[in-house]
Amino acid sequence: KAGVTQTPRYLIKTRGQQVTLSCSPISGHRSVSWYQQTPGQGLQFLFEYFSETQRNKGNFPGRFSGRQFSNSRSEMNVSTLELGDSALYLCASSFVIAGADTQYFGPGTRLTVL
Amino acid sequence: AQTVTQSQPEMSVQEAETVTLSCTYDTSESDYYLFWYKQPPSRQMILVIRQEAYKQQNATENRFSVNFQKAAKSFSLKISDSQLGDAAMYFCAYRSATGTSYGKLTFGQGTILTVHP
Numbered sequence: 001k002a003g004v005t006q007t008p009r010y011l012i013k014t015r016g017q018q019v020t021l022s023c024s025p026i027s028g029h030r031s032v033s034w035y036q037q038t039p040g041q042g043l044q045f046l047f048e049y050f051s052e053t054q055r056n057k058g059n060f061p062g063r064f065s066g067r068q069f070s071n072s073r074s075e076m077n078v079s080t081l082e083l084g085d086s087a088l089y090l091c092a093s094s095f096v097i098a099g100a101d102t103q104y105f106g107p108g109t110r111l112t113v114l
Numbered sequence: 115a116q117t118v119t120q121s122q123p124e125m126s127v128q129e130a131e132t133v134t135l136s137c138t139y140d141t142s143e144s145d146y147y148l149f150w151y152k153q154p155p156s157r158q159m160i161l162v163i164r165q166e167a168y169k170q171q172n173a174t175e176n177r178f179s180v181n182f183q184k185a186a187k188s189f190s191l192k193i194s195d196s197q198l199g200d201a202a203m204y205f206c207a208y209r210s211a212t213g214t215s216y217g218k219l220t221f222g223q224g225t226i227l228t229v230h231p
Contacts, residue, residue, distance in 0.1 A: 048217025105159035
């Protein structure tokens, strides 16, 4: 079974631009979570989607948004990019995120904001 | 809010030796899950082991085992017979089993493990 895939793997943008990152979960998985990883803040939860609905959201500004499609693929969007948005963005998928359900991570998208 | 603390920023071990990584957490909940993830230089986060809080028995996966002390809110990872491929950043993570904390893993700061040949 193929793992979680994320595209693109690397991205360079300039301040003020917007960016869209994509995540394809493991086949059959319906929950997708997004995390931001930076050297200073570590790993922080952005949001989680299940069956096209956002069920949980972390403490990030409204510039960070996401959505999930009917095939469970998910996208996250960051508008009006700031230098501090430079980070590794990880998505993780799981079957239903209930019980001891395990989240499997993708390889990440490295975003650099200049 | 839950917090996870890994007090060892770096650890090192000789190949074939045993090393223990520490993790403590703070929560008022009684039902939750704990995980250890490994992140090698490739940055792909890989699940190492998980523990359900309601289970008293410590989880074991081959060379990896945990010492789960619920009352002390401690969750350490023991790696036996360390291999060069174990070198990575290790993250301890917490997930609530209740409420609306869907998908939210709370991570510690990580411990960089170096394995010397």
